[in-house]
Amino acid sequence: MSYYDKVFEVTKAIPKGRVTTYGAIADFLALGSARMVGWALNQCHVMTDIPAHRVVNSKGVLSGRLQFVTPTAMQERLEAEGVEIVKHKVQEFDKRFWHPSESLDQTKFGA
DNA sequence: TGTTTGACCACGG
DNA sequence: GCCGTGGCCAAAC
Numbered sequence A: 001m002s003y004y005d006k007v008f009e010v011t012k013a014i015p016k017g018r019v020t021t022y023g024a025i026a027d028f029l030a031l032g033s034a035r036m037v038g039w040a041l042n043q044c045h046v047m048t049d050i051p052a053h054r055v056v057n058s059k060g061v062l063s064g065r066l067q068f069v070t071p072t073a074m075q076e077r078l079e080a081e082g083v084e085i086v087k088h089k090v091q092e093f094d095k096r097f098w099h100p101s102e103s104l105d106q107t108k109f110g111a
Numbered sequence B: 001t002g003t004t005t006g007a008c009c010a011c012g013g
Numbered sequence C: 001g002c003c004g005t006g007g008c009c010a011a012a013c
Helices: A003-012 A022-029 A034-046 A073-080
Strands: none
Touching: A003 A022, A003 A034, A022 A034
């Protein structure tokens, strides 16, 4: 399983209405850096089953929105799941933040 | 082989 | 708020 497959697995495991960060995924998978996560997610546009809109940067900002079909698609999809977005930032980010270790077993991802 | 780029992060000015 | 710097690792050129 390559590192981006792990990123996809974790991303797909993000609960609806919750968000996580590139850094959290990188930390959970011990990939070495959050940049790998961003790069992997950049590839996800070809994957139809990856909720990449639930992944934001460390400040809760939808930094990847420009990679979606439309710059607003990411926000709209999040709002459809109950996540409020203002100025491209997740509201109540600390409450909506989800860490992979909260639901996943790290030993399943390579450890 | 070496350089640039990227949906990042943290810190500093 | 903006920009620069250093670190991170893989892909593309």
